[in-house]
Amino acid sequence: xxxxxxxxxxxxxxxxxxxxxxxxxxxxxxxxxxxxxxxxxxxxxxxxxxxxxxxxxxxxxxxxxxxxxxxxxxxxxxxxxxxxxxxxxxxxxxxxxxxxxxxxxxxxxxxxxxxxxxxxxxxxxxxxxxxxxxxxxxxxxxxxxxxxxxxxxxxxxxxxxxxxxxxxxxxxxxxxxxxxxxxxxxxxxxxxxxxxxxxxxxxxxxxxxxxxxxxxxxxxxxxxxxxxxxxxxxxxxxxxxxxxxxxxxxxxxxxxxxxxxxxxxxxxxxxxxxxxxxxxxxxxxxxxxxxxxxxxxxxxxxxxxxxxxxxxxxxxxxxxxxxxxxxxxxxxxxxxxxxxxxxxxxxxxxxxxxxxxxxxxxxxxxxxxxxxxxxxxxxxxxxxxxxxxxxxxxxxxxxxxxxxxxxxxxxxxxxxxxxxxxxxxxxxxxxxxxxxxxxxxxxxxxxxxxxxxxxxxxxxxxxxxxxxxxxxxxxxxxxxxxxxxxxxxxxxxxxxxxxxxxxxxxxxxxxxxxxxxxxxxxxxxxxxxxxxxxxxxxxxxxxxxxxxxxxxxxxxxxxxxxxxxxxxxxxxxxxxxxxxxxxxxxxxxxxxxxxxxxxxxxxxxxxxxxxxxxxxxxxxxxxxxxxxxxxxxxxxxxxxxxxxxxxxxxxxxxxxxxxxxxxxxxxxxxxxxxxxxxxxxxxxxxxxxxxxxxxxxxxxxxxxxxxxxxxxxxxxxxxxxxxxxxxxxxxxxxxxxxxxxxxxxxxxxxxxxxxxxxxxxxxxxxxxxxxxxxxxxxxxxxxxxxxxxxxxxxxxxxxxxxxxxxxxxxxxxxxxxxxxxxxxxxxxxxxxxxxxxxxxxxx
Numbered sequence: 001x002x003x004x005x006x007x008x009x010x011x012x013x014x015x016x017x018x019x020x021x022x023x024x025x026x027x028x029x030x031x032x033x034x035x036x037x038x039x040x041x042x043x044x045x046x047x048x049x050x051x052x053x054x055x056x057x058x059x060x061x062x063x064x065x066x067x068x069x070x071x072x073x074x075x076x077x078x079x080x081x082x083x084x085x086x087x088x089x090x091x092x093x094x095x096x097x098x099x100x101x102x103x104x105x106x107x108x109x110x111x112x113x114x115x116x117x118x119x120x121x122x123x124x125x126x127x128x129x130x131x132x133x134x135x136x137x138x139x140x141x142x143x144x145x146x147x148x149x150x151x152x153x154x155x156x157x158x159x160x161x162x163x164x165x166x167x168x169x170x171x172x173x174x175x176x177x178x179x180x181x182x183x184x185x186x187x188x189x190x191x192x193x194x195x196x197x198x199x200x201x202x203x204x205x206x207x208x209x210x211x212x213x214x215x216x217x218x219x220x221x222x223x224x225x226x227x228x229x230x231x232x233x234x235x236x237x238x239x240x241x242x243x244x245x246x247x248x249x250x251x252x253x254x255x256x257x258x259x260x261x262x263x264x265x266x267x268x269x270x271x272x273x274x275x276x277x278x279x280x281x282x283x284x285x286x287x288x289x290x291x292x293x294x295x296x297x298x299x300x301x302x303x304x305x306x307x308x309x310x311x312x313x314x315x316x317x318x319x320x321x322x323x324x325x326x327x328x329x330x331x332x333x334x335x336x337x338x339x340x341x342x343x344x345x346x347x348x349x350x351x352x353x354x355x356x357x358x359x360x361x362x363x364x365x366x367x368x369x370x371x372x373x374x375x376x377x378x379x380x381x382x383x384x385x386x387x388x389x390x391x392x393x394x395x396x397x398x399x400x401x402x403x404x405x406x407x408x409x410x411x412x413x414x415x416x417x418x419x420x421x422x423x424x425x426x427x428x429x430x431x432x433x434x435x436x437x438x439x440x441x442x443x444x445x446x447x448x449x450x451x452x453x454x455x456x457x458x459x460x461x462x463x464x465x466x467x468x469x470x471x472x473x474x475x476x477x478x479x480x481x482x483x484x485x486x487x488x489x490x491x492x493x494x495x496x497x498x499x500x501x502x503x504x505x506x507x508x509x510x511x512x513x514x515x516x517x518x519x520x521x522x523x524x525x526x527x528x529x530x531x532x533x534x535x536x537x538x539x540x541x542x543x544x545x546x547x548x549x550x551x552x553x554x555x556x557x558x559x560x561x562x563x564x565x566x567x568x569x570x571x572x573x574x575x576x577x578x579x580x581x582x583x584x585x586x587x588x589x590x591x592x593x594x595x596x597x598x599x600x601x602x603x604x605x606x607x608x609x610x611x612x613x614x615x616x617x618x619x620x621x622x623x624x625x626x627x628x629x630x631x632x633x634x635x636x637x638x639x640x641x642x643x644x645x646x647x648x649x650x651x652x653x654x655x656x657x658x659x660x661x662x663x664x665x666x667x668x669x670x671x672x673x674x675x676x677x678x679x680x681x682x683x684x685x686x687x688x689x690x691x692x693x694x695x696x697x698x699x700x701x702x703x704x705x706x707x708x709x710x711x712x713x714x715x716x717x718x719x720x721x722x723x724x725x726x727x728x729x730x731x732x733x734x735x736x737x738x739x740x741x742x743x744x745x746x747x748x749x750x751x752x753x754x755x756x757x758x759x760x761x762x763x764x765x766x767x768x769x770x771x772x773x774x775x776x777x778x779x780x781x782x783x784x785x786x787x788x789x790x791x792x793x794x795x796x797x798x799x800x801x802x803x804x805x806x807x808x809x810x811x812x813x814x815x816x817x818x819x820x821x822x823x824x825x826x827x828x829x830x831x832x833x834x835x836x837x838x839x840x841x842x843x
Contacts, residue, residue, distance in 0.1 A: 035075055042071035048085055053087070058094045065091060082111035093131060096766040122148045122160040126167060138171045145171065162191035162200055176451045176734050178331055179719045180217045185211060199240070202231035206244055213251050216717050221251040242271040242280055248285060258294045265291060282311040286324060293331050301331045320359050322351035329367055333374075339481040342371045350477060362391040366417045368479065377488035378424055379477070379495060383469045385421035387476060390462030392417075393440065396455035416442045421463070422523060426530050430541040432504035435532050436463050438521050442599060442630035446770050449763045450718060450734060453770075458509055458632040466503065468494035504539050510631065511536050516594040519631065520609075522582055524549055524602045533586045537594070543585035552581070554810055556603045557759060563611060564785045566831045575613040575830075576761060583612060583619065590623075596813065599628040605762025608755060608784060610818065612832035621822060622836060625777075627839040629769045639778070641807060642745070646682040647702040648672035649690035651709035651751070655658050660728035661708050665751055667789030668708035674793075675706055675800055690726030699739065704746045708792075711752030711782070713768055715760030721768070723749065733767055742776035750796055753786040767786070769839035779840030781812050791832035795821055809840050 049064035065088050072080045089104035099185040112121040129144035140727045145168045152160035169184035181491035185208045187369035192200035209224030225248040232240040252261035265287045289305035292298070305328045312320040329344035345367040352360035363837060369384035418441040425434040440459060447453040465473065468491055479487065495503070513519065513536040523530040529545040529552060555574055562571030582604075583590070590596075598609050605627075610620025619625070628634065650672040653664025669686055683702070685695060690709070699705070707723060714720040718734035725731075754765050767781075772780045787795075798817035802808055808816075814836065821833035 016360065019803055038071055039077060042068045042074065042075070042077070042080065045058075045071070046080065046087070049087060053091065053537060058091060062088070062091050078111055079115055079117065082108045082115065082117065082124075084113070086120070086127065089124075089127060089131070093134070094716070098135055102128065105131065111777060116154055116453075118151055119157060119160065122151050122157065122164075125151070126160075126163060129167060129171075132172065133167075133171060136173050136174075137320070142171050156616075158191060158195045159197075162195065162197065165191055166200070166204065166207070169211075173207075173211060173214065176718065177732075178211050178734075179732060180735075181211050182208060182215075198231060198235045199237065202228050202235065202237070202240060202244070205231060206247060208553050209251065210247055213247075213254060214717070215719055216254075218251050218254045222248065222255070225251055238271055238275050239277060239280070241829070242275075242277070242284070242584065245271070245406035246283065250435065253291065253294070256294075258291050262291045262295070263488055264290065270816040278315050279313055279317070282308050282315070282317070282320060282324075285311070286320075286327060289331070290327055293327075293334060296334075298331045298334045299742070302328060305331065318351055318355050319357055319360070322348050322355070322357065325351065326360075326364060326367060329371075333367075333371060336374075338371050338374055342368065342375075342479075342481050342484070345371060345477065346477070353477065353638040358391055358395045362388045362395075362414075365391065365476070366474075369417075370420070372484060372488070373424070375481075375484065377484055378428070379491040380484060380488040381473075382421065382424050382428075383465075383472055383491065384461050384476065385417060385424070386465060386469065387473065388417050389421060389437065389440065390465075392444070393455060393459050393462040396443075396453065396459065415441060415448055418444055419525075425622055426523070426542060428543075429542070430503055430678070431532060431542045432506060433463060433539050434523075434530075434542070435521060435534060436507070437517075438523055438532065438601075439599070439631050442766060443633060445763050446630075446767060449767050450770075456633055458507075461507075464505070464507070464557050466495060466498060468498075500539070506536075506539075510534065513597075514595075516592065517597060518590065518593045518595070519597050519599065519628070520586075521599045522604055524552060524604070529581060531585055532580065534591055535589075538589075541586060541589055545581050545585060547581060553603050553759075555581075555753065556607055559611075560607050560759075560785075563607070563834065566788075566829045571830060575611055576615055577614040578607070579614050579619070582609070585613070587614075595624045595626070597628045597631070598625055599630070600762070602761050603759055605765045606759050606784060608830075608837055610837070611830045615662040618822060618834075620815070620818050620829070624809075624811045625812045625838070627765075627837055629766060629773060629839065630843045633770070633773070639745075642703055644679050644704050644803060645702045646675060646704040646706055647685070647695070647698055648675050648682065648706040649685040649709060649726060650687065650697055651690070651724065652687040662710045662724060662795055665708065665789065666709070667793060668751065671708045671750065671789075671793050671796060672706065674797065678804060685726070687726040692725050692729035692731055693725075695725065696739065699741050700743065700798065703743055704748070704797075705744055705777075706748045706750065708750045711749045713727050713752065713754040713764040713782075715758055715764060718764070718767060720836070721764050723752070732765065733771060736768075737774045739775040744775075744777040745779065747772055747777050747780045748796075749780070750792050750794050752784060753783050754782075754784050765839070774842055777840070779798075780837055781810070781814060781836055781838050785831075785835050787832055787835050791821075791827050794824070794827050795833060795836060814838055 045064045045068035045249055049061045049068060052061035052064060065084055069081060069084045069088065072084060083102045084121035085108035089101040089108065092101035092104060105124050109121060109124040112124055125144045125148035129141040129148065132141035132144065145164050149161060149164035149168065152164055165188035169181045169188060172181035172184060185204055189204035189208065192204055205224050206228035207229055211223045212221035212224060225244060227245040229241065231247060232244050240387050245264045249261040249268070252264065257637065265284055269281060269284035269288065272284055285304050285308035289301045289308060292301035292304065300320050305324055309321065309324045309328065312324055326348040329341045329348060332341040332344060345364055349361065349364035349368065352364055365384045365388035369381040369388065372384065412555065418437050420439065422434045422437040425437065440463070443453060443455065470489055472487065475487070517535070519534040521532040523532065527551050529547050531543040531545065533539055555577060559571060559574035559578060560569055562574060596609065609625050610618060612619045646676040650668035651665045652669050653659035653666060655664055655666050657664045672684045672686070676684045683698070690741060709724055709726065711723040712721060713733065719732050720751040721733035722730045768782065769780060795817055798820045799813050800814045802813035818833040821827040827833060
C-alpha cells in the first residue's frame, strides 16, 4: 500500500542566513571587520549547503556544512552552530548514519536550550524523534515528540504543535495502536485547519484514511481518502494528488472493488507521466498490473508490468526491479505457464540476494516453492519453503525496519507459506518438522495480527534442514525448469534413505516437557483435519481425519451455539462428533497423559476442548487443559510459589440498566469482595474507583489481577478487542503490552466473551494470551462467552477455594473447580463451567 504519511526526516527550522548576500568589500573593510567577514563566509557556505541538500547533492552539502561549522566554532557563533548541526543531522540520515545524526541533533539541542531558542528546540526534538522512529525505537521517538508538543503549546506555536501531533500519529501507527494514532491525526487535522494549512489538512485526512484501512474499516478509509484527494486538487499539488489516488486505489483493492482501483490508478499514472515522475509512474504501472491480475486479466497485467519493469531498470531501482519480476511471475503463474513463472521468480531471487533484501528473498523462495508444487516436485518445494520460513524467522527481530505500509502488504500472505509447508511435510510423514512449522505458524499469525512480534532464540532457529537439504541449499539459485526434475528426484532418494529417528529428531527444548504432559496440535486444511500429538517420551504421532474445512466450521458453530444456551441440550451431539474428530484418533496415546497443552487452529479456538464428550465423560474431567500460545515462545521453567495477593476490580452497575453502553453487572461487586476477603493482602476497586489509571498504579503490589468486568475479544484488528474498567475507561488488546507486570502470575477476566460479532480465525484469543504473556504475566483465565452472574460466582468461588489450599497450579485449580460444577445440580450444564479456559505458560 502506498502511504501518504509525512516524510520522516524534516529539514525543519533550517533557513538561509544572511539573506544570501553577495556584497563586495574593500580590503580596508575586510581588515577592519575580520569577524564580520568570517561570519559572512560561514553564512555563504551554510546557505550553499542548504541549496545543495535541496538539489539532492548530499556529499557536496556535507562538505559545505562542515566548513561552515568550523568557521562558526572559530568565531564562537553559537546560534549558527546549533542550526548547522541540525542540518548535519539531516544529512547524516540521508547516508543512514543514524548514530551520527543523533549526536548532531543532541549537540544542536543542547545549544538551543542553553541559548533559550525554544522554537529551534522544538524543531530539533522533532528531528530527533523522527530519527528514533527510523530506528524502530518508537517509545523514544514518542518521548521527543511529546516534549516538542508541550513546548509548542506553551509558546502557542501552532505550526510546531501541528507537526508534533502528526508525527505522534505516525509513531502509533508503527506501533499498531491505530486508535491512538487516529486520536492524534484528528488533533493534527484540527490544528492544520486552525492555521489554514491546506497542505497539512490534506496530509492529515490522508493519514486518517490510511489508518482506517489498517483498522480494516475500508469504506471509512475510502471516504477520508476522497476528502484528501479533493484537498490536494484544490491546492493544485499534482504529486500529492497522484499519491492520494494511489491510496484510494489501495482502499478499493481491500474492498475487492478492483475496477474502481483500476480507474484511480489510471488517473495517478497520467499525472505521474505529465509531471515526469518516473518513480511514481513505475509504482502506478505496478499497481495497475497487480489489479488487472486480480481482475483475471493476466495478459493485460503482463503488458503493464513489462512497462513497469522497463522504467525501474532505466532508473536503476533494483529493489523495484526484483518486486516487478515477482509480480510478472505471478501473472504467468495464474496463466499456468509454470516454466516462464519459474524463470521470473528465479530472476527475482537473484536480485534480492544481490541487494540483501531479505524479505524479498523469503517471498521469492515461497514463489518458487509454490511453482514446484504445481510441477509435482515436492521435495524440492519443501527445501524452498524451508528457506523462505527460515529467512522470515531470522529477520523477525528486524521487522520494525519495514515501513508500516510494506508490512501490511507483505505479511498478509506469509502465514500461508507455513501452512503449505506443514501440509507437504505431513503428506510425507515428516511429523516432527511439521510440528515445528505449526508452532512457528502461531507466531506468524500473531505477527500478521499485531505487526510487532519479536522472535526468540528458539524461533530464530527456524525449521531444521535435513542433511540432503543442506547439501542442495547453495544450489537453489541455479534451479531452473530444465534441471529441477532431476534435482528433486535426487533429493527424494537421499531423504528416503534417512532413518525415521533422523527425520523426526526432537529439538532439545521440546525434550523438556514434563512427563504426563502432551502437546496437542490440530491443523485445519481444506480437505482434511490433521491431529499431531507429542510427548517428550515418544516420537510425534500424526492422525489424518477426513472432513472438509467447511463441514468442520459448521460443526464448531453448531457446538458453540448449543453450549451458550443453558436451556438446551443441542451441544450433546456435536460434543461427541468433535470428540470423534479430535480425540478418538489419539485416544490410546492419551491414556498416560494428565495435562494437555492445547494449540488449537483457526475456528477451533472458539470452543473449549474440555467440553468434548466421549459419550460417557467430559474431556475436562479426565485432563488438565491449558491453551498454548506457541511452545517456542513459552517458558515452562518452574517458578517459586508465592502467597496470592489479589487486586480485584468490579464493573458494577444495576441489573437491567446500561452503563457505558454495557449491561450492568451488580453481582461483580459481591464476587470481588468475597475473593478479596478470602486472601490477606488483597484489595477491591469498585465501579468508578476501578479506573484504568488507579488500577495500573497498583500493579506492582499484587500477583493476581481479577477483573470482574466486560471484555470482548472480536475478529478483525486488535482495536476491536478491549477490557472496560468500572469508570468506562478501556484498554485495547494491542495496548496490554504497555503494562509492566513481571510479578503478576495470573490475570482473570471473569465476564469476558469472544467471537461476539462473528467467528473468524480466533487469532484475537491467541493474541490476548500473547499480550498478557509479553506484559510479564505467566497465565490468564478468560471465558469464551458471557456466563450469568450466579454461574460465574460459583466457578470463581470454587477456583479460589482450590487456589487457597496452596501448592496448586492455576490449571489444576481450574480443573478441580470445573469438576465441582459438573457434579453440582445447578451448574452442570457446560455453559457454566466450560466457558472458562486457561491460556499461557502454566502447567
